[in-house]
Amino acid sequence: MQNTSLIDLDRRHLIHPVTNFRAHEKRGPTILTEGKGAWLRDANGNELLDAFAGLWCVNTGYGQQSIVDVAMEQMQRLPYATGYFSFGSEPAIKLAAKLVELAPQSLKHVYFTLGGSDAVDAAIRYINYYYRALGKPDRDQFISLQRGYHGSSSVGAGLTALPVFHRNFGLPLPSQHYISSPYPYRHPQGADPQALIAASVAELRAKVAELGNDRVAAFFCEPVQGSGGVVVPPQGWLKAMSDTCRELGILFVVDEVITGFGRTGPLFACEAEGVQPDLMTLAKGLTAGYAPMGALMMSDAIYQAIAEGAGPETPVGHGQTYSAHPVSAAIGLEVLRLYHEGGLLANAQAQAPRFEQGLRDLLDHPLVGDARSRGLLGALELVTDKANKTPFDASLRIYERVGQAAAQQGVIFRAFTDGNLGFAPALCYTEAEFDLLFQRLRATLDLVLEQAEVRNALS
Ligand SMILES: Cc1ncc(COP(=O)(O)O)c(C=O)c1O
Structure with missing residues (x-):
């Protein structure tokens, strides 16, 4: 059984990320105790099939002994080295x-951070520095996508375009602007990939023109929007946006915090479309969650302009005690080895069609309006009326119902408040684990459908 005093201590003292404080006090935590491969165990002894890789990060699966070994070896040899x-x-x-x-x-x-939010924060800071170094301080406006997620740092959370990250936080800033999400299921042009891409390009051009051609610093986007509900743009969208930024003379920043490290097939989603960004943010799969680490990568042109702007003596004032932490870096090297030599990328690519088909097969379920994926990143969208794509009324709290049913079925994925269900299985998933995932997922949806309030909401 779960240790009641631990639960009580959690309720009293531990603030959980992106959680309703009052609801959590009532519910209490589910304490996780062990993990192996795609499986987690909780303090009640329940075995849970993790279809979300922790928080889209444990791409290698849990319990990879070679990662533990390199971490231990590095800790014994040199647990910390400053980069200062x-x-x-x-x-x-x-x-x-x-x-x-x-x-x-x-x-x-590469500048190393502790995670994704501070990689985005570093990007914003270096971009601001870059334009000042170039003598263009007026290029201080930023554009990102509706439904985008770029972490929750005090400035980066304004590039995030999800209401709970703004509410009561004084965001977005006046310098932060959005264009529509490339959301095929809900975009007016969604049925036609080329029309959707053209609409995104036109909207970006119009936004830059509206703000002033010499005012925009950068456009930030995720190749697949994760926390916004796993929105998968058409193939070619990323390249079109990157080409448009180049043409408009604004920096193109790709946030691959989720999509990096094999999540969508190739090591980086940019690879699939031959995209060459000016900056790229990474985290999560970089260390597969075994220790905190993120990274900001930048072009030589940006690096050189910053170096010139600083001159021969003044430091560039951006830093963190744990930047380039040696234990996290040793883990990162081993994780990269596992993606390639350990066969994880190859397995993920081989399993992706099975994952896609499994999601698609659920389109016959009365609750499922859309199924979409790229690589091992996918979503189901629950609706009350498939023809009109009507979302569930918020008062039904469909995400809570799905979450409870999933717990009963022993499967973990993310139920977003708007009725999207997100999936990001580890790259080590076997065929048998995918079969079990889809069995448990169907059973979860059936349990939700048994509830009278849910059935009554369907048209
Ligand atoms: C695309 C993207 N950027 C940034 C972040 C923030 O990363 P972190 O939670 O490590 O700060 C996330 C986290 O989910 C993310 O998905």
Whole structure:
């Protein structure tokens, strides 16, 4: 049984991320105790099939002994090395070089962070510095996508375009602007990929013209929008947006915090469309969640302009105690080895059609209006009326009902408040685990459908 005093201590003292405080006090935590491969165990001894890789990060699966070994070895040898005062450590240098070797060719320099939010924050800070170094301080406006998620730092959360990250936080800032999400299921042009891409391009051009051609610093986007409900734009969308930014003379920043490290098939989603971003943010799959680490990669042109702007003596004032942490870096190197030599990328690519088909097969379920995926990143969208794509009324709290039913079925995925269900299984998933996932998922949806309020809401 779960330890009641632990639960009580959690309720009293631990603030959970993006959680309703009062609801959590009532509900209490589900304490996780162990993990192996795609499986988690909770303190009540329940075995849970994790179809969300923790928080879209444990791409290798849990319990990879070789990661534990390199972490232990690095901890014993040198648990910490500052990057300040020109100190460094072997794993951090090797990891930076490895990322430059593997990432799009445009990216030549790496700044390590602790996660994704501070990678985005670093991007914003370096971009501001860059334009001032170029003598263009008026280029201080930022554009991102509706439904985009770029973390929850005090400025980056304004590039995030999800209402709960703004409400009562004084965001977005006047310098933060949005264009429509490339959301095929709900976009007026959604049925025709080329029309949707053209609409996004036209909207970006119009937004830049509205703000002033010399005012926009950068456009930020995710190749597949994760926390916004797993919105999968058509193939070619990312390239079209990148080409448009180049043409408009604004920086193109790709946030691959979720899509990086094999989540959508290739190591980086940019690869699939030959996109060469000016900056790229990474985290999650970089260390597969075994230790905190993120990264900001930038082009040589940006790096050189910042270096010139600083001159020969003044430091560029951006830093963190744990930037380039040697234990996280050693883990990152081993995780990268597992993606390639350990066969994880190949397995994920081989399993992706099964994952896609499994989601599509659920389109026959009365609750499911849309199924979409790229690689091992996917979603189902629940609606009350398939013809009109009507979302569930918020008062029904469909996400809570789905979450409870999923717990009963022993499966973990993300039920968003708007009726989207997000999936990001680890890259080590076997065929048998996918079969079990889809059995449990159908059973979960059936349980929800048994509820009279839910059935009555369907038209
Ligand atoms: C695309 C994207 N950017 C940034 C972040 C923020 O990363 P972190 O939670 O590590 O700060 C996330 C987290 O989910 C993300 O999905």
